[in-house]
């Protein structure tokens with residue numbers, strides 16, 4: 417069985433992420449979407465909230481499961497016996513950062529964890545969780561950027577700010 421991991425912060429999940437999830441789920445027998453539990457990052461949503469959002473968004477994709485991890489991706493992948501990491505590439509500006517992570521992971525895992533890049537669909541090329549948060553902080557319209565049920569959840573976080 418060919419399995420892959422799609423790791424990320426997903427803070428919050430965007431339509432760009434969901435596009436990658438749907439396309440990757442067609443390429444692998446099983447896809448684990450895993451939220452990085454990074455205590456150092458001041459996240460908008462808790463890991464539990466992000467996992468729950470991802471579960472709701474992927475509930476109609478039978479070969480997708482949602483999980484979280486902390487520490488190194490290579491250790492998590494080894495523990496799950498998964499050898500492919502999926503990442504989305506939006507523009508050339510992503511390339512250097514992604515190349516560095518991909519090569520570091522190959523090195524750290526002795527070649528056991530490879531990375532497959534999916535180019536983001538054009539309509540999401542300039543979409544990022546950071547821009548969603550910035551727009552929401554100014555109470556702007558994020559309805560074209562995140563799944564419908566996530567719009568209110570994001571705005572709720574900025575209600576009293």
Ligand code: PNS
Pocket residue numbers: 423424425426452487488489490516517520521
């Ligand atoms: O959505 P993001 O924040 O761009 O995802 C980044 C992520 C989670 C893929 C990356 O930071 C990661 O895998 N972190 C875990 C720590 C790790 O393994 N670091 C070594 C690679 S540099």
